Amino acid sequence: MSNTRHPHPNGEPRASQSDGRPGRNFNVVVLRQDGPGRPSYWERHIVEYEQDMNCISVLQKIAANARTADGRKVAPVAWDCNCLEEVCGACTMVINGRVRQACTALVDRLLQDNPEQIELRPMRKFPVIRDLMVDRSRMFNTLKKLKAWVPVDSYLDMGPGPRQSQENQQMAYVLSKCMSCGCCLEACPQYLKIELERKEGETEEEFHARERELHDRAFIGAMGIAAVDLFNTNPVGRMTATERLDALVAEGGIQICGNAQNCVKVCPKEIPLTTSIARAGRAATVHMLKRWFDR
Amino acid sequence: MPAIRIENWERFLVSILGPSSPFGQHDFIIRRIHSLVGLVPIGAYLIFHLATNAAIIDGVAAYQHRADQIHRLGPTTIFVLEWLFIFLPILFHGMIGMLIVARGERNVANYPYGGNVRYTLQRWTGAIAFVFILWHVFHMHGWIRAEWWISGVASRFGGHRFDPENAYSAAEAIRASWLIIVLYAIGVLASVYHLANGIWTMGITWGVWTSPHAQQWAKIPCLTFGLLLGFLGLGSLYAMVAAEPPQTLVAPDTANIPPAIHASPRS
Numbered sequence: 001m002s003n004t005r006h007p008h009p010n011g012e013p014r015a016s017q018s019d020g021r022p023g024r025n026f027n028v029v030v031l032r033q034d035g036p037g038r039p040s041y042w043e044r045h046i047v048e049y050e051q052d053m054n055c056i057s058v059l060q061k062i063a064a065n066a067r068t069a070d071g072r073k074v075a076p077v078a079w080d081c082n083c084l085e086e087v088c089g090a091c092t093m094v095i096n097g098r099v100r101q102a103c104t105a106l107v108d109r110l111l112q113d114n115p116e117q118i119e120l121r122p123m124r125k126f127p128v129i130r131d132l133m134v135d136r137s138r139m140f141n142t143l144k145k146l147k148a149w150v151p152v153d154s155y156l157d158m159g160p161g162p163r164q165s166q167e168n169q170q171m172a173y174v175l176s177k178c179m180s181c182g183c184c185l186e187a188c189p190q191y192l193k194i195e196l197e198r199k200e201g202e203t204e205e206e207f208h209a210r211e212r213e214l215h216d217r218a219f220i221g222a223m224g225i226a227a228v229d230l231f232n233t234n235p236v237g238r239m240t241a242t243e244r245l246d247a248l249v250a251e252g253g254i255q256i257c258g259n260a261q262n263c264v265k266v267c268p269k270e271i272p273l274t275t276s277i278a279r280a281g282r283a284a285t286v287h288m289l290k291r292w293f294d295r
Numbered sequence: 296m297p298a299i300r301i302e303n304w305e306r307f308l309v310s311i312l313g314p315s316s317p318f319g320q321h322d323f324i325i326r327r328i329h330s331l332v333g334l335v336p337i338g339a340y341l342i343f344h345l346a347t348n349a350a351i352i353d354g355v356a357a358y359q360h361r362a363d364q365i366h367r368l369g370p371t372t373i374f375v376l377e378w379l380f381i382f383l384p385i386l387f388h389g390m391i392g393m394l395i396v397a398r399g400e401r402n403v404a405n406y407p408y409g410g411n412v413r414y415t416l417q418r419w420t421g422a423i424a425f426v427f428i429l430w431h432v433f434h435m436h437g438w439i440r441a442e443w444w445i446s447g448v449a450s451r452f453g454g455h456r457f458d459p460e461n462a463y464s465a466a467e468a469i470r471a472s473w474l475i476i477v478l479y480a481i482g483v484l485a486s487v488y489h490l491a492n493g494i495w496t497m498g499i500t501w502g503v504w505t506s507p508h509a510q511q512w513a514k515i516p517c518l519t520f521g522l523l524l525g526f527l528g529l530g531s532l533y534a535m536v537a538a539e540p541p542q543t544l545v546a547p548d549t550a551n552i553p554p555a556i557h558a559s560p561r562s
Contacts, residue, residue, distance in 0.1 A: 097405045187406050189399045189414060251319055255326040258399055258417075259496040261410030274499070275506055282502020288327065 024049045026111060027069070028058055030077050031121035033128045036135075037197060040128070043077075044069040044117075055095060055102035055110075055120065056081050059132075079132040086268055089181025093132050094121045099186040099266055102132075123186045127195040138194065139180045139223060141215040146247045148227035150237045162235035175230035175276065177269040184222035184263035184273055190256050191221045219256040220248075222263035222273040229276040232283065245287040254284055329391045330497055336380040337388055338490045345483075345527050351534040355463050355541045362462040374440060382432070389425035396422055417492050420485040427482030434475075435465060466538040476536060483528035491521025 025046050033040040045062045046069045056079075063076035081091035084103045091102040096110060096119050110118050126134035143149075152158070164172070185191045194214055198207050228244045231237035237244075248254050254277065263273040318325045350361040366373065396418045403415050432438060437445050437455030449455040456468035469475055495517040498504045504513045 187402070189402050189411070192398070192400065249323040251322050253323055255323045256398075257500070258395070258414055259410070259499050260414030262402070262406045262408060265406065265408045265410070272507065274510070278499045278502050278505035278510070280502075281500050282505060284323070285327075285501050288324070 026107075026115075027117035028062065029117055029119050030062070030131065031119075032077065032131045033122070035130055036127060037195075043074065045077075049107075053107035055093075055105040055107070055118070056084060056091060058107060058118065059102065059120075077132065078130040080134075087179055089179040092123060092181040092183060092186075094123060094186070095119070099123060099183045101181065101268055104268070123182060125186050125188075125191055125193045126182065127193070136180070136182055137211075138215045138218070139182060139185070139221075141212055142220045142224040143180070143227060145216050146220060146224050146228050147240065147243050148224070148231055150231060150234055151240060152236060164235055168233055168235075172230055172233055174271060175226055175233075178223060178226060178230075178271055179269065180223060181268065182223070183266045183268060187262035187266040188219075188221055189260050189262070190258045191219050194218055216252065218252045220252055220254070222257075222267075222277060225254055225257070225280045226271060226273050226276040228283075229280050242287075245283060248280060249284050249287060254280055257281075325391065326395075327500075329388055329395075330500055332384045332388050333490070333493050334497060337384050338494070340381055341486060341490055342524065345487075345524060345531065348531040349527055349534075351466065351531055351538055355466070355538050358465075358538075359462040359541065362459045366459040370440070385425075385428055389421075389428070392421045392425060413492055417489060417496070420489040420492075423485040424482065424489050427478065427485060431479075431482060434468065461541075463538065463541050466535045469532070469535045476532070479532055480529060483532060484525055487521055487525045487528055491517050491524070494520070 025048055028045045028047050030043050030045065031040050032043050045065070045067075047058050047061050050057070059077060059079050066074055066076045068074055079091065079093070079102065081103060082088040083090070086101050086104045089101065092099065093102055095102065095105045096114055102120075107118070120132060122128050122132045123134050123136075126136050126138065129135050152161075194211075196207070196211050196214065202210075225248070228248050232241040232244055257277055259274075259277075261274050263277075264271075267273055347361050347365065348358075351358040368376070399418065401415050401418075403411050433449065433452075433454040435455075435457040437449035439445075439449075445455050456464060458464045469479055495510075495513055498513050499510060504510050
């Protein structure tokens with residue numbers, strides 16, 4: 001499903017051969033946007049095939065050439081990337097309709113699935129900063145709302161923490177692999193985009209405060225729920241479990257989950273998100289009953 | 296209300312209703328009640344309703360007997376029970392459900408996974424079942440058992456077709472048109488799917504089955520339950536269409552019913 005429907009520039013010249021074999025060119029269409037709140041538009045680029053390319057090297061080639069398929073000189077396509085080994089999540093984008101990291105999206109595989117072209121667009125659930133760069137600060141606000149950390153700050157040496165069972169360690173390790181890339185949120189039909197427009201005369205601080213307030217009321221998503229599960233399992237984190245559970249059942253909490261289970265399918269780190277959701281659901285049930293009867 | 300950019304018509308609703316939930320800080324408890332009410336009393340009543348309707352499979356006399364057994368409770372008791380345990384819970388579940396549907400998007404085209412298909416179907420069948428039930432209750436029952444409403448409105452617009460003293464009237468109302476038969480088949484299947492899949496998602500929501508293995512396993516009883524209930528519903532519908540008219544309007548089994556109750560005017 002496409003939220004912004006634009007015609008692909010079919011009339012423009014295409015790469016003469018795009019079967020992805022060495023020495024050939026292939027088409028890349030990019031959904032571009034010049035800035036926040038600006039209209040988006042599709043642009044076609046022709047990229048020369050090289051062996052073992054990924055979508056980052058494709059974008060590097062596009063930036064170096066900075067010409068569309070019909071030879072028009074354009075500003076280079078902007079994108080985010082950092083680690084280039086699928087542990088930072090910065091280069092997350094929608095590639096051929098599916099959200100994933102550009103660094104591990106291999107061109108050979110993509111051209112096998114669709115020899116015609118590779119389609120790149122920014123994530124739909126986050127405000128676009130420019131082209132393929134999005135503002136994912138809502139996820140950070142979610143983690144702050146859920147107190148997704150272990151409080152150990154103190155002036156005193158508190159000594160070693162409680163021991164963790166092997167079973168807990170293994171479960172926590174899998175959950176701790178989350179890199180907040182946002183794939184689970186992008187694929188989630190219950191997670192809706194929030195994009196604020198800056199009012200006239202509004203300072204940066206006022207704008208972010210307004211944004212934060214809105215983020216606090218909106219759905220936390222699978223990433224947030226798994227964070228609660230992780231920190232409430234930790235022996236030290238468990239000491240402040242009630243605060244996290246309060247945030248879990250607040251407005252925008254776990255109740256919005258519709259059990260479509262796309263999150264677990266698209267998670268690049270293969271985190272058992274739906275298990276976390278069910279475990280957090282059980283904790284929320286118990287928490288609700290406690291709140292009712294232990295008043 | 297902050298300005299939120301509208302990307303398509305589904306999100307238009309979100310822009311009106313606010314960014315997250317229509318129930319604010321009571322969202323969690325309202326959604327959990329919505330979930331619970333779907334199982335009890337609504338789900339339980341659906342089983343009861345389809346099971347009692349299935350008496351038509353044994354013939355019109357058995358069906359009449361079942362109707363008499365239910366209506367022996369008397370009009371006041373039935374009025375209290377049907378509003379408290381059937382109509383009000385369905386109205387609550389349905390209206391909250393419509394808001395939930397309006398607050399999601401459909402993305403099966405890009406993420407065609409089994410769970411996503413079931414999620415989408417759950418929303419479609421929920422909306423279909425709600426509209427169907429509103430019409431079905433009007434069609435058979437008439438919504439309100441007041442004389443002025445029944446004679447003035449319900450009967451005039453094709454409602455209130457079921458007469459408990461002549462239970463065969465239900466079969467007549469259904470076979471009046473092939474369109475009604477099709478609507479009933481769709482309505483029954485939508486309701487049954489929504490309940491069976493709803494029980495499965497409820498198990499995750501409340502934290503009954505948590506591990507992928509347990510969730511996979513839980514699909515088996517939910518699917519079996521749905522198939523059995525679906526066959527029961529469609530079997531009853533077929534029997535309704537195929538039912539033979541009764542010889543007399545008063546079924547033979549009503550002899551043991553006290554005449555005082557049987558003759559009482561239904562308000």
